[in-house]
Amino acid sequence: MLFAVDFFLRRLVQGLVIVVLVAMLIFTLLRVVPGDPVRIMLGPMVTAEMAEETAQKMGLRDPVPVQFIRYAAQVISGDFGHSFVRSAQGGSTGGSRGGDTFDASNRAPVMGLILTALPYSLLLAGLALGISLVISLPIGIVAGLFSGRWPDRLALYLSSLFVSLPNIWLALVLIFLVSVKGGLLPAIGYQNWTYAILPALVLAIELSPVFIRSASVAVSSNMMESYVPSGIIRGLSRPRMIVAHVLRNSMIPLLNVVGIQAIGLLLGSLFVIEYAFNYPGVGLLMINAVFQRDFPVIQAIAILACTVLVLVNILVDFAATTIDRRLQY
Amino acid sequence: MTPELVSTTSVAQPTLRGQRWLSATMFINAWRTTEFRIGFFVFFGLIVLSVLGPSLFGVSPTKISVTDKFLPPIGFEGGNWAHVLGTDQLGRDLFARSLIGLRNALMIGLISVVGMFLLGSAIGMIAGYVGGWVDLILMRITDAQMAIPVIILAITILGVSRPTPFSIVCVLILAGWPAYARTARSVMLSERRKEYVRAAKILGASDLRIMIVHIAPNILPPIAFVAVLEVARMMIIEAILGFIGIGIQPPTPTFGTIIADGTKYLMNAWWITTVPGLLLAISLCGINLMGGALERARNKLLQGVS
């Protein structure tokens, strides 16, 4: 109990530090790169004075640290600001319209945009993770148990193949074969949950090599621990040693991999795959925001993504310490 | 090479080996596997092709020829030997374009991996060796950097600035170094307690000398072996960036732009997207087979020794 309190207090504080660092980094980057957001908000027709006036009003000409502190204060109160380009009614305004001065109240709040897109992304991510675990855990475990023999080789070849398929290419090939030629599954956009299957499959194939590899390494290294032959000599059967001890202990590295690598990979590839499938999740929102220089959306998503990663990490580490108590020391 | 679980624990033999020898053994063991050889020949075959190919076949990757547009690869109806993999919507030769794309992707992959390896290992080694506050600060920075997924960082930076090969490499290095810093640090933590480090300290060697002359040659080769896998990952990311439109800009051909261009013609000219992608996948497979074999050889040896 005491350990749990100590653990979470320490890790949450560290996590907060990390998130603040990331926020600072992203915020600063977005402000030092070329490209004036005011131009994008107001369109090309607006006069220089007008643009300058808007920028002054919005505080975009203040020093970056001042802007960051203002932003951080907003975020703490739960407000991630308003989109530069999307109107509150939905759809993009910005450049094409031109002429008007910028008015935050008719722009969509960033949080609202994210919350609308989030369920789609969660569905896709959950489906991808599920498919990938179902495919790769059995392969990885068997490969680990028969380390050095044919299942192990098969797993190596399979994961080498999977990891070599560029996800965008695989997405297009699957769209072409399954959706266009085969007509088996819908692919572009979103109308019901079947639209998530194909992108989830692409993501699952990208995730699988990581799981296969870490499962087989974890199982085979546990099989080499001396407690395994020792347990068999002590009178426990080999199947029991494998199920009750080896597989249980292999969970620790696996949890770590799921936590750190898989979530990170997923967060990254999710964006690309949503873009390739025109799937209306957070990733599509993000990539469109990048094209439109919609800074409030970009920084909010980046900050949230890294918060998720940090939180998952903390949970995974905690789970690992409850399986292996040595990690508490 | 006895992966049998009992035999490794049964007869305790004095199998402690030197690290240099260990690296060599690792490489030799990896080389003995079929996977490694297949990967090696595929990969180097493609490298030779991509370096010599364009001049050898005398086809230009950027020459537009409207009469030759939408030619399918040979083996399909209408294909011809002048354009082995067919042509795109502007009649450019896809084989030549793919080879140039491969060359660019490989250069970016290699340079960025070398860069992130050097930067990450240096930071990790310093953090692990010095410890204390330096370690704490460096590792929090590493964690923060690691908490931003590569793609998000890349599209944030490249999306809002102008992508050039140099800026792409910089972004990839920036996104990739933390993994190396973490690995190097954790190896350093156990390494700095080893007796040879103590021995060097007692002789009076400076910390910098101990790190560079004594520790680095021991810990870096195994990390470098696994970095081979990273080259393939960076090549995929380069393709993704090109696909989104924030990679190397046209007219220089990259896999990403070729694939993205082809999506519009997926219905009637499927090969524009799929065939170059296949070439990329094959070369990545080569790299991954080599990297996988090296990684396994390393794991096997490290487990066997400890």
Place this chain on the structure above:
Amino acid sequence: MSEAHPILRVRDLTVELQSAASRRKVLDSVSLDLHADEVLGIIGESGSGKTVLSRAMVNWVSRPLEMTSGQIFYHGEDLRQMPVRQLQVLRGRKISYIGADPTSALDPTLPIGHQIVEKLKSVEPGISEADARKRVIETLQAVRIPSAAERFNEFPFQFSGGMMQRVMIVDALVTSPDLLVADNITQPLDVTVAAQILRLLRDLQAEYRTAILFVSSLLGVVNDIADKVLVLANGRVVERQSMQGILQSPEHEYTRHLVRDMPRIWEAQSEVPAVRARVNSNHGREAILSVRDVSRTYATKDRSRLFGKQYVQAVRGVSFDVYKGDSLGIVGESGCGKSSLSRLLSRLEEPDSGKILFKGQDVGGLRGTALLNLRRGFQLLLQDPYNSIPSHLTIGRTVAEPLIIHGGRSKAEIREKVAETMAEVGLGPELAHSLPVGLSAGQRQRVNIARAMVLEPELLILDETLSALDQVEQAKLLGLFEKLQVRHGMTYIYISHDLGMVRRVCSRVAVMYLGRVVELAGNGTTFFNPGHPYTRALLSAVPAIEHRPYDAATYLLEGEPPNPINIPPGCSFRTRCPFAFGRCAKDEPTLLARGSGDLAACHLAEGGMPAPGMSPAGLHDLNPVPALRSGTGA
């Protein structure tokens, strides 16, 4: 007794090691009989096949090893022909095996009690959870694990090596087997802990009536437990005899060597002659190294409080002098602070308080060139011959490294000095250009010595330098140190757990317990008339084939040293001391001079403990402490 029907009968057992190119016999036609209630010792050095033999008894032989012929009868049934399922139940239930590495024998992530219960339920399927639990806790109590019911729920890493070995004994005996195979079970343990385990095993054997096959590489250990002995050399049984017989009239050439080369502590002529000459001639000589009230504390995280820290007191107020040309031994068991002390002495760390003076100059606080120059004067030799020299540099380059670091010499001078030093320590000139790969442990240790000697130090600190080497190599290197001492007037500090070696080479000995020096005395006094009960306990626990002046019944300690975080007030040894009395809890004894300048930190140092069980044969030049004070407060 069932003389006609032994529990275990092995006939012509042959085990071969198979590799792609060749096959080699690891065991060659080994036969043995083990009767009920008997302890059969098997002695052999590493590589003799004794571990393979003990594992064959539980049918634990796997590739590349293979049993090629012979039978192993357990109650007349051949284990090699037995179906797997039957064997599975038999081993663990009727035949138990304990190995040399208790800390990795159980799953590290589950509580020990649960794992023993799991085994018990597996080999005795009918037993209920509650009964199994009860039986395990009772057996934990039987091996004297304190507060057994709580420790039932603790994890393997929370046990010390000695306690974990007790847990493994519980695991082995909980099913009341009639055959126990104990393979080198005391090997990783400290002497007093190993002696405790041996005594425990002897008691349990009497109680459980289990036949034991006791395998060890140490004659002294086997001597303490076995009735009969079987000597194994290169996979063959070269001699079988009663324990007495082996010691008194060994028949085979190999056994004779074994008994003859066993280091003796108390028999005359144990010391190297030069040591004898130096004993008691320290007075009036120059102290090359002075340690003055040195302490070192490490902070670790306290798990019982939020953000808490606790302090491990590794070295507590240690003082001693080392005289020029002398050899000082520092002995003690793991955790006594001797390795922390060695880090302080070699200036890898600085003490929190106190001073270390090298030739009158304070070592602490020096930086840069001043420290570098000082380092020339003293060098440390480390324990691990494999990890202490870089494997990617040639041997010549490794030996040259200190000269390069210290600078001021031309390439030619360095080359010459390196060649000269390598020759001096017995490394052939051809080795200068080769990598250390393939060098034996002894050769590697010579590279270490050369690397230290090339700076021409005056003081060498040997931190367990010889403990990784076998008897023969040890003797050779001791000879080398002797030679260097005579030629260069070297001073040595031997930090070691090996009392036999210290007895041979050190003129003075410091005994450490819980971070303190509890006794600092001349060689003779330390071994024949020590003033501290801990020294006596160490001596009573040394595996030996001689008669020990300090018998285990009186002196052997129970339990383990207290946690160095919560050191009890008063004398830190009193919690385990068989002679502790009221005053020990209040006054912490300081090192006080006994006769002839020997120091001991005990209220009873001047008397109050029983007399040694043997007249000190080698003490003609010392005055043994005369009368015993009558009556102790114990």
